[in-house]
Amino acid sequence: MGQPRMNEERFYLYPMKRVAAVLDDEDRYTATCHDLEQAGINLAEVNVLKGPEGRRILDNRGTSHGLLGRLMRRLQHGGYESETLAVHCEALSQGKWLIFIPVRGKNEVRRTVDILRSHAGSEIFHFRRWAVQFFPPNYRLKS
Numbered sequence: 001m002g003q004p005r006m007n008e009e010r011f012y013l014y015p016m017k018r019v020a021a022v023l024d025d026e027d028r029y030t031a032t033c034h035d036l037e038q039a040g041i042n043l044a045e046v047n048v049l050k051g052p053e054g055r056r057i058l059d060n061r062g063t064s065h066g067l068l069g070r071l072m073r074r075l076q077h078g079g080y081e082s083e084t085l086a087v088h089c090e091a092l093s094q095g096k097w098l099i100f101i102p103v104r105g106k107n108e109v110r111r112t113v114d115i116l117r118s119h120a121g122s123e124i125f126h127f128r129r130w131a132v133q134f135f136p137p138n139y140r141l142k143s
Contacts (some may be wrong), residue, residue, distance in 0.1 A: 004048045017104070024097075032121065041112070050097045
């Protein structure tokens, strides 16, 4: 089903209808991708940022993406996205991996979160329309 898009040069805005998580290293990333593919996720639709290059691309302040990029990041810094951007940028600075997985429906969110947790995924967020949901380590989604 393809390979995830790694450090794709583009402006990462609000990743609506995606689950985002931090993975510590390449081994956990590889195992996660294997299990996501087994669960029916099309890896060609998955985006991954890794390390300092990923942090540069994520562009917390929008400075590398012109006036519109700066404006969008300024608007985001007034909301919850500011916290997620800071957490993700810090993880990337530490050489970790950030994965964005498209999800459709509550069952797919649940399956995806379970897979990420099984590979020690942390800082797991589901970006919904007009809301961001954080999954603390012990939180269980209702059926």
